[in-house]
Amino acid sequence: MKKIAGMMAAAAVLGGFVFPALAADYDKQAQALMKADFRSKGMATVEGALTQDEAQRTCSAYPMERPKKIAAKLEADQLKQVKYPADGQYLGRWQEGEKIAQNGRGMQSSDKPGVPNGGNCYACHQMTKAEISFGNIGPSLYQYGKLRGQSEEIMKYTWAKVYNPQAFTACSNMPRFGHKGILDEQQLKDVVALLLDPASPVNND
Ligand code: HEC
Known part of the structure; x- marks a missing residue:
């Protein structure tokens, strides 16, 4: 009986449930794989593809929709970093x-x-x-x-x-x-x- 319960637990894990710790490992493994197998060419660099900033990390963590509070914080952080034209002139040609x-x-x-x-x-x-x-x-x-x-x-x-x-x-x-x-x-x-x-x-x- 104990053995069967053990097998069922193993099956439950194999059935698709991934522990958060494992998910983090997969991230690392995927990064290592891409670093090893992809090559930079011209303007398309492997580093550029793999280096995520805060906004990209947040958007990857919530690919469909994100809680209102998190969206509002992301927007406020991005707005703070906007650089306006040095001479105050917004319109060019x-x-x-x-x-x-x-x-x-x-x-x-x-x-x-x-x-x-x-x-x-x-x-x-x-x-x-x-x-x-x-x-x-x-x-x-x-x-x-x-x-x-x-x-x-x-x-x-x-x-x-x-x-x-x-x-x-x-x-x-x-x-x-x-x-x-x-x-x-x-x-x-x-x-x-x-x-x-x-x-x-x-x-x-
Ligand atoms: C890959 C697609 C994409 C490209 C390329 C793109 N946009 Fe957009 N843009 C969007 C989407 C989607 C929205 C609506 C969502 C949002 O507001 O961010 C938007 C919204 C906007 C808005 C806000 C409109 C409003 O009613 O307030 C402006 C202004 C704008 N874009 C200007 C530009 C200009 C100028 C360029 C080129 C320099 C550009 N966009 C290139 C996808 C794009």
Whole structure:
């Protein structure tokens, strides 16, 4: 009888229940495996793929939904780290912003170091009427500035949102363009101008 109970306990473990201590071991083993088997190529580095910051750790720990308190803390921590433009000017040139929004290059193994990254905004957003090829994971940004205006508050929000979307939406699918250094300060100004400049095609028919 004792033996059967022992076997059943073993079966219960094999049946898929993983102790937290074991889960941590699997993490370590997976990391070791990736370090041993994957190779960095160009801009795509193994270190980049394996090094998680606080936000990435939290979002991995709660892949579906996270408790409100945890989401709020993540957003507050990310917002604190937003760097605003040194000269207080949020708007660059929308013409450059449009090129950045169209450009999907960067962070890939085929990209040369030193070549500026694109923002690839159209992969997830509608932005102008002229561009009819766009993704819809993100909301349409067509008429963004026309609908919201150009108050200091809106300019500051838009900057922070593009700099780090997780400052407002924990675990957003949108890349953290400023926080992760994907776009530099001038590029951020240019895409913010694309969204907010009244002359930008985003805000015209
Ligand atoms: C991989 C997909 C993806 C890419 C690329 C992306 N976004 Fe987003 N974006 C989203 C998603 C999803 C949301 C909605 C969730 C959120 O608010 O974070 C969003 C939200 C936004 C918002 C907030 C809209 C609002 O109503 O407040 C702005 C502004 C924005 N994106 C601008 C941009 C710009 C500018 C770029 C390019 C530099 C860009 N996004 C690239 C996915 C993306």
